[in-house]
Amino acid sequence: MNAPLFTEDLKLLNGNHAVAWGVCLAEPDVAPVYPITPQTPILEKLIDFESRGACQIELLTPESEHSAMAAAIAASATGARVFTATSSQGLLLMHELLHYASGARTPIVLFNVNRTPAAPWGFWPDQIDSLSQRDTGWVQLYSESPQESLDSVIQAFRIAEAVNLPVMVNHDAFYVSHSVEPVSIPDAGMVRDFLPRIPREIQLGDGTGRSLGAPIDQAAWNLTRREMDAAMKRVENVSEQAGSEWERLTGRPSAPLEFYRCEDAEIVYVTMGSMSGTVREVVDLLRESGVPAGLLKVRLFRPLPVQALRHALAGTSCAIVLDRNYSPGTGGVLHQELKAGLFGMENPPRVHGMLAGVGGVNVPVGSIAKLAADCRNAEQTAEPVWVE
């Protein structure tokens, strides 16, 4: 194949720099950021762009991620388009404010680089940092590659601003954040058209004197969650639309769920993020040896596109969930979510939960391929299985 590596719009970028390019094109007004490995290159590239005049962003460099998120919320509530980025400890430090951001309906876009949380200290790809934030009211997307990270961060602004909910885009530490591939940089004008400025319904300082976040009674608080529920229900549709428009503009599919050789698949691997690349290889190998396997990659994890998943897995007898995360006491988070999503389905597939790659350990093609034979005719177990 003779892909042109250095044409005008094709650049050799790592995942983090691809994110910074995407953010720059999305033209946020304010970006409070705090460094943490392996997110730091996003921050550095963004500051580099800003200092060279490539983009105009009010950059804040506060003393912590907690303050970064506080500033992000306040800026967004004041009507600004806002971006921030973090990873692991930083995301966890933000926890209190993640709830605040969604409750205040601030359409912030946050890029999180999935990394193991301490203790013990580690810097390895693992998605428990963001998955443990799944109840905070943030939309969550997971990306497999630098190109997808660039595309997703742009789409994230579109989704966030359409439903007034914050969106978190995630990619795996190092496997995506630091791996380099040719990335196509979209045209700035095209991105501007893709992300029109929508006037905010409620905005601090809009002349109405309306306050935000003030104490309310039980019924009114309850109503805020019902409204968030309605907004969350719109997310799948909105991301579907954003994805298909993006595909029309760039030729790159960006649907909430991605299917690879799932037609007639008896065995479907379900996973998120960088693991998908390995599984694609596994699927090809299995297909070569006559095993009808496929891959279902979940891009949109929160809200999980339940109906689409049920539809996609209707003819499948065996789903193997590969979780690069571990929730002590239950198992893999995607496994739990998928089982709940398929509950009550007629002729559901057996769902096998596999803890694969927790703590960033390498999961070779052979191990994943072997799971097909192990699970094909086996009963599902409630207990998660640790993959060697």
Added chain:
Amino acid sequence: MEMTKYRDNGQFCSGHVACAGCAEALSMRVILNAVGEDTVGVVAPSCTAVILGGHPMSSAKIPVLHGTLESAAASASGVKRALKAQGRDDTTVLCLAGDGGTYDIGLQALSSAAERNEDILYVCFDNEGYMNTGGQKSSSTPHMATTGSTPLGKATHKKNLIEILAAHRIPYIATASPSHLSDLAAKVEKAKSIRGTKVIIVLIPCLPGWGVADNAAVKTARLAVEAGAFPLLEIEDGVHYSLTVAEKTRPIDAYLAEQKRYRRLSDEDRAALQSEVDDAWSRLLARAGKDLNA
């Protein structure tokens, strides 16, 4: 007694829910009128947030973001940057927080905003304790004062936040008191005219928290100023100190006697507190004097 005719611009409405007789509501009225309507507020959980009112009511005419306890200064920075990005750099951003939200849990965010010299006006209502949660100590609670969490009297000193802030070399720091309202208004107006981080600490004698009579909040604040227990001052650029009430005109006894939180004190305790006040006052005079000679 000094009588002043006050011109109210209506920025602070009646019907607020401060304890009857609270000097914080009085101070808020003066502050909100002085900053004017082209202002966006940020408030941390505190009596101030309660006084501002529950949704959909508000006792302030300006819009207020009710942020989290430890993030007031960071939130205010975010508002300011957003306004700047929208070409509204002249709008004042007013941050309101208690001493707990300022001296303790919010100090990290405040220090960072000050270090970045964010263009915000930060007002701390210093009632020397966590009153919203029922009156526990903060690091602003003075030596020997009893609170819900220091039932035998606080063993350590009030944190010297003014010196900490001065070390950040921000353009303007001031202290103020509801007993000296023209001075408070003048300081707010001055702060408003300066770019960068401005902090004003207002002493608020808390009726239930300090055990002060319903009609004695302003009197207690005045006694604090006159005894030199809460000096009124200004610090410009972290180095130029000036006292706005230059004399210490009475011993500390009358101030202590107004408050039940000092009820347990022995004569020796009172003498010890008096010498602490005297020491702090001479250090302050030295600083202000040094500046005069500079």
